[in-house]
Amino acid sequence: MTSDLSSSKTVASACPLDCPDHCSLEVTVEDGRVTRVDGSRRQPATAGFICTKVRRFPRRLYGEDRLLHPLVRRGAKGSGDFRPVSWDDALERVAEEIRRVHERWGGEAILPVSYGGSNGYLSQDTTDARLFRRLGARRLARTVCAAATTRAADGLYGRMPGVAYEDYAEARLIVVWGANPSTSGIHLVPFIRAARKRGARLVVVDPRRVPLAAQADLHLAPRPGSDLVLALAVHRWLFEHGAADLDFLARHATGVDELRRRAAPWTVERAAAEAGVEAREIEAFARLYAATSPAVVRCGWGVERNRNGGSAVAAILALPAVAGKFGVRGGGFTLSNSSAWRLDGERPIGTPPPSTPVVNMNRLGRHLVAPDRPIRLLFVYNANPLATLPEQETVRAGLLRDDLFTVVFDQVMTDTARHADVVLPATTFLEHRELSRGYGTMALQQALPAVPPIGQARSNHDVFGELCRRLGLSRPGEPETLDDVARSLLDGDGDGDATARALADEGIAFPPFGRRPVAFVDLRPRTADGKIHLLPEALDREAPEGLYAYRPDPASERFPLALISPATRRTISSTLGELYRQRVAVELHPDDAAVRGIRSGDRVRVWNELGEVRCRARIAGDLRPGVAYLPKGLWSHNTDNGATANALVPADLTDLAGGACFNDARVEIERLG
Ligand SMILES: Nc1nc2c(c(=O)[nH]1)N[C@H]1C(S)=C(S)[C@@H](COP(=O)(O)OP(=O)(O)OC[C@H]3O[C@@H](n4cnc5c(=O)[nH]c(N)nc54)[C@H](O)[C@@H]3O)O[C@H]1N2
Ligand SMILES: Nc1nc2c(c(=O)[nH]1)N[C@H]1C(S)=C(S)[C@@H](COP(=O)(O)OP(=O)(O)OC[C@H]3O[C@@H](n4cnc5c(=O)[nH]c(N)nc54)[C@H](O)[C@@H]3O)O[C@H]1N2
Ligand code: SF4
Ligand SMILES: [Mo]
Numbered sequence: 001m002t003s004d005l006s007s008s009k010t011v012a013s014a015c016p017l018d019c020p021d022h023c024s025l026e027v028t029v030e031d032g033r034v035t036r037v038d039g040s041r042r043q044p045a046t047a048g049f050i051c052t053k054v055r056r057f058p059r060r061l062y063g064e065d066r067l068l069h070p071l072v073r074r075g076a077k078g079s080g081d082f083r084p085v086s087w088d089d090a091l092e093r094v095a096e097e098i099r100r101v102h103e104r105w106g107g108e109a110i111l112p113v114s115y116g117g118s119n120g121y122l123s124q125d126t127t128d129a130r131l132f133r134r135l136g137a138r139r140l141a142r143t144v145c146a147a148a149t150t151r152a153a154d155g156l157y158g159r160m161p162g163v164a165y166e167d168y169a170e171a172r173l174i175v176v177w178g179a180n181p182s183t184s185g186i187h188l189v190p191f192i193r194a195a196r197k198r199g200a201r202l203v204v205v206d207p208r209r210v211p212l213a214a215q216a217d218l219h220l221a222p223r224p225g226s227d228l229v230l231a232l233a234v235h236r237w238l239f240e241h242g243a244a245d246l247d248f249l250a251r252h253a254t255g256v257d258e259l260r261r262r263a264a265p266w267t268v269e270r271a272a273a274e275a276g277v278e279a280r281e282i283e284a285f286a287r288l289y290a291a292t293s294p295a296v297v298r299c300g301w302g303v304e305r306n307r308n309g310g311s312a313v314a315a316i317l318a319l320p321a322v323a324g325k326f327g328v329r330g331g332g333f334t335l336s337n338s339s340a341w342r343l344d345g346e347r348p349i350g351t352p353p354p355s356t357p358v359v360n361m362n363r364l365g366r367h368l369v370a371p372d373r374p375i376r377l378l379f380v381y382n383a384n385p386l387a388t389l390p391e392q393e394t395v396r397a398g399l400l401r402d403d404l405f406t407v408v409f410d411q412v413m414t415d416t417a418r419h420a421d422v423v424l425p426a427t428t429f430l431e432h433r434e435l436s437r438g439y440g441t442m443a444l445q446q447a448l449p450a451v452p453p454i455g456q457a458r459s460n461h462d463v464f465g466e467l468c469r470r471l472g473l474s475r476p477g478e479p480e481t482l483d484d485v486a487r488s489l490l491d492g493d494g495d496g497d498a499t500a501r502a503l504a505d506e507g508i509a510f511p512p513f514g515r516r517p518v519a520f521v522d523l524r525p526r527t528a529d530g531k532i533h534l535l536p537e538a539l540d541r542e543a544p545e546g547l548y549a550y551r552p553d554p555a556s557e558r559f560p561l562a563l564i565s566p567a568t569r570r571t572i573s574s575t576l577g578e579l580y581r582q583r584v585a586v587e588l589h590p591d592d593a594a595v596r597g598i599r600s601g602d603r604v605r606v607w608n609e610l611g612e613v614r615c616r617a618r619i620a621g622d623l624r625p626g627v628a629y630l631p632k633g634l635w636s637h638n639t640d641n642g643a644t645a646n647a648l649v650p651a652d653l654t655d656l657a658g659g660a661c662f663n664d665a666r667v668e669i670e671r672l673g
Contacts, residue, residue: 007031012042012507014436014445015054016123016429017572018116018145020185020336022438023050024508027430027450034058034430034451042508044515045165045187045441052569053576060428061454065412065578067425068455077400080418087456091463094422095470097405098135101377107136108356109376113364115144117382117410117575118460120434121343124382126485127464129349134473136354138375144361144389146336147659148310149301153335155536155656156317158526162334163296164516165441169194170330173292175203175285177316178227179300182211184567185440188298195330201292203285205230206302207564208629209622218285221624224562224663225306226275228550231315233271234286235263238322243290245324252520253321255535262535262548263315274550276624289323294330296320302566305663307551310656314539315548321532327520338439339526340511344492348485350478362660363651365391368398381409381426381460386416387574387635390660392646393611409463412578415636425457432459433482435489435503442511446486446503461485543655551655559608559666561592561628565645566663571633584638585618587629588669593619596669603640603672606630608665611647614640617669628669632662 013025024043028036037057039050060066070090075081085093101109112132114124141147153159168174168191181188192212196202204213205220205227213219222230238244239260249256268286272279289295299316303309317333325331359367359375364385368375378399386395399406399419408420417423429436430450437444453459461482468474479488490496490503495512502509517523524530540547555562563586567573570580586606588598598604598617606613606628613630615638623629636642645665652661 011448011450012040013430013447013450014043014434015050016118016120016434016436017054017575018119019572020438020440021045021187022436022441022443022445023054023187024445025050025054029450032451034061042506043441043443043445047187047190051186053572056576056579057428057430059579060412060576061430063412063578066454067410067412067417067423067457069425070456071423073421077402078419080413082423087458090422090424091466091470094407095467097377098467098471101405102135105376107354108138108373110135110137110379111140111359111367111375111377112137112379112381113140113361113385114380114382115142115361115388116573117384118429118434120429120436121489122433122435122482122485123460126348127461127468128381130351131464131468131471131473133349133351133353134468135471136356138356139353139358141358141360141658143658144660145301146304147657148304148654149299149313149335151539151657152310152313152317155539156314156533159339160519160523160525161337161340161442161511161517162519163330163332165191167330167516168192168296169198171195171200171294171296173201173203173288173295175205175289175295175297176212177205177297177299178302179298180206180210180212180302180566181298183569184300188440201288203288207624207627218281218288220277220281220285222275222277223553223624224564224627225308225553227303228308228312228315228548229266229271229274230277230282231312231319232263232266232548233268233282234289234319235259235315235322236266237268237283237286238290239263241290244322248324248326249321253532253534255533259318259322259534259548276626289319293325294328295323295325296330297333299333299335302663304654304659306661307554307652307655307664309654309659309661310539311543311548311550318534321534327518329516329518332519334440336439337442338437340442341437341444342493343489348479348488350475360653360658361385362390362653362658364389365394365398366651368401368404369394374403376404378404378406379409380407380416384410384414384416384574386419387414387577387633387644388646390646390649390651390662391610392643392649409460411457414574424463425455427453427457427459431457432461435486442515444499444503444509446507539656554664555666559668560626561588561667561669562626562663563606563628563630563645563648563665563667564663565630565632565649565665568631568633574633574635577633577635577638581637583615583640584631584634585616586613586669587618587620587623589623589625589627590619590621591625592628593617596671598669598671604669605672606648606667606669608648608667610650611643612641613643613645613647614672628667
């Protein structure tokens with residue numbers, strides 16, 4: 001694994017960032033410093049290359065925004081004025097505040113906020129959960145991403161893993177629906193290219209002409225949030241044209257008639273009118289899908305981020321069942337493959353969750369400013385809520401409260417960290433041990449630190465363990481070291497010993513069902529009866545108007561433009577945004593710009609009743625009319641007024657699982673003097 005060339009060595013690692021690909025890495029360390037991060041071949045799909053973002057990771061390690069020691073606020077809240085203190089002082093201060101708040105108002109007044117900062121198993125839901133559970137802290141529903149998709153995938157298939165990246169090369173038809181792998185999961189693209197070389201057809205459903213759409217046989221550019229009616233129209237067409245696989249459905253699915261009934265109102269004409277596409281495009285897609293096998297649908301997270309997200313994802317995932325696309329290599333769907341591993345994240349905690357109220361993180365701002373049973377202590381780690389959550393101005397107002405004590409534990413000085421009372425410096429995955437898996441590729445990888453912690457940075461495990469001890473919350477005999485925690489996690493999966501051996505020997509393990517499982521051959525739905533539930537009762541009850549009920553576009557005369565904010569190449573969510581300091585432009589379609597007298601380079605105000613973003617405009621021919629675009633993950637330094645797309649995003653919730661509706665922001669854009 002490690003080769004030493006005098007003071008230079010390479011270390012095997014794995015990228016645990018919130019990206020489906022989960023690359024295997026080769027890290028070069030010279031004179032004790034990381035000088036290069038690149039892809040390796042250990043994880044097959046990585047194939048020796050990685051994204052530019054992570055190649056730049058050494059700049060995060062050693063950059064000027066890196067947090068090197070604990071800090072305590074000196075200036076006003078949000079001023080970013082801090083003074084350095086020792087770890088002992090910082091932790092004592094935090095422990096004291098926790099004690100004070102806990103004594104006076106109870107655990108409910110404490111809220112931990114964490115998300116996918118590190119998708120590593122060892123950095124979340126281990127000692128951190130022990131601390132907050134034993135305090136009886138308020139609980140966080142981690143809904144900012146993948147809430148609606150997970151609920152739909154669970155309801156229909158019991159979260160059965162999907163088609164492996166490698167098997168895209170075997171497909172004759174690839175449908176990329178609300179995903180942009182050229183940016184957000186780049187290791188899928190070579191397999192799509194390989195399939196294309198062998199003559200496979202490509203369909204892309206995206207309101208933008210993303211790179212794959214430009215090469216596609218068919219590009220449907222629907223209004224954001226209208227995928228549900230497109231998918232229902234395809235279902236209707238399949239049933240009407242004798243293209244539904246009734247044998248397969250009779251054997252393997254329930255809810256067939258009910259799905260058919262709910263799809264019935266959606267003729268291609270009606271769906272076309274609602275989605276703003278041509279009826280013949282929907283029909284061409286349905287025909288191609290019915291006629292071609294193996295066919296695979298890559299369903300992305302662009303589908304879920306609106307009021308209809310859960311039903312839309314369910315309707316898309318139902319397509320391969322209705323059209324009978326399973327059972328062959330390269331046939332079926334891919335959404336998240338995170339369920340390839342069932343490591344029981346609860347094991348190392350040893351304490352059940354308290355019965356305290358739950359805060360849906362998409363409404364963090366509202367909870368922070370709510371006058372009833374106020375949150376008094378906020379502990380942020382593995383997340384950057386001021387940059388990433390809806391209703392940004394409310395989140396900001398909450399963070400500015402004088403009677404809120406905020407701890408931010410991060411690797412760099414984020415927008416959220418600037419609002420903290422105490423800032424704690426965290427190690428990165430190159431400085432701590434990690435165990436992680438992707439949610440596109442299906443391997444599990446273990447990585448040891450490539451270098452010792454930089455400055456005084458400490459790992460999550462270390463800091464939360466120390467806080468547990470200081471607060472008297474540790475109990476003898478529970479997993480304490482990272483080894484204990486890792487072992488306890490692996491024991492949660494049926495095949496723990498074999499996995500532990502593979503990780504020890506190779507650094508990588510593949511799921512027990514193999515690297516390239518074929519649905520209905522190697523895998524079955526993981527629902528209670530092993531069937532596909534096309535209309536799961538629980539989901540039908542949960543969705544406000546029932547599953548597959550379409551809720552119309554929230555655009556109004558005043559705010560007619562749909563603002564979408566999908567992923568960019570430069571950051572992973574907001575991570576690495578400190579390295580990307582340029583001002584960004586809002587992109588809009590030439591027609592929308594023309595009627596507003598806006599030209600590329602003009603200063604504009606993008607606004608609605610929630611807030612405004614001031615920045616430049618850029619005219620972009622790759623958007624459909626009526627859609628504007630600001631990237632996800634921006635920091636305050638990227639716009640003229642410090643607000644980003646999330647200042648315009650309502651804290652509305654998806655029809656299933658309380659997910660975020662980032663792409664339901666409706667705005668107006670005007671030129672500034
Ligand atoms: N407008 C808009 N907003 C969006 C989206 C969108 O589409 N549009 N997408 C959303 C999506 S998909 C997601 S997943 C969320 C993500 O939302 P967040 O999870 O809030 O965003 P990240 O940028 O991943 O923040 C992770 C933070 O954790 C820190 N971190 C990383 N590793 C560690 C560690 O080991 N220890 C500690 N203590 N800290 C660590 C990183 O430095 C980083 O600051 O954003 C959402 N926000
Ligand atoms: N470089 C990079 N890679 C990333 C991330 C990142 O921030 N940067 N984030 C990671 C994370 S946390 C996640 S969750 C994944 C997300 O990765 P993706 O699944 O690709 O999700 P998004 O980037 O939100 O959006 C994907 C596409 O959906 C389109 N879209 C928006 N609204 C709609 C709609 O209503 N219908 C349809 N059909 N399409 C729509 C957008 O134009 C976009 O091209 O990527 C991961 N990978
Ligand atoms: S962010 Fe994604 S593509 Fe980039 S190195 Fe990590 S896993 Fe690979
Ligand atoms: Mo995400």
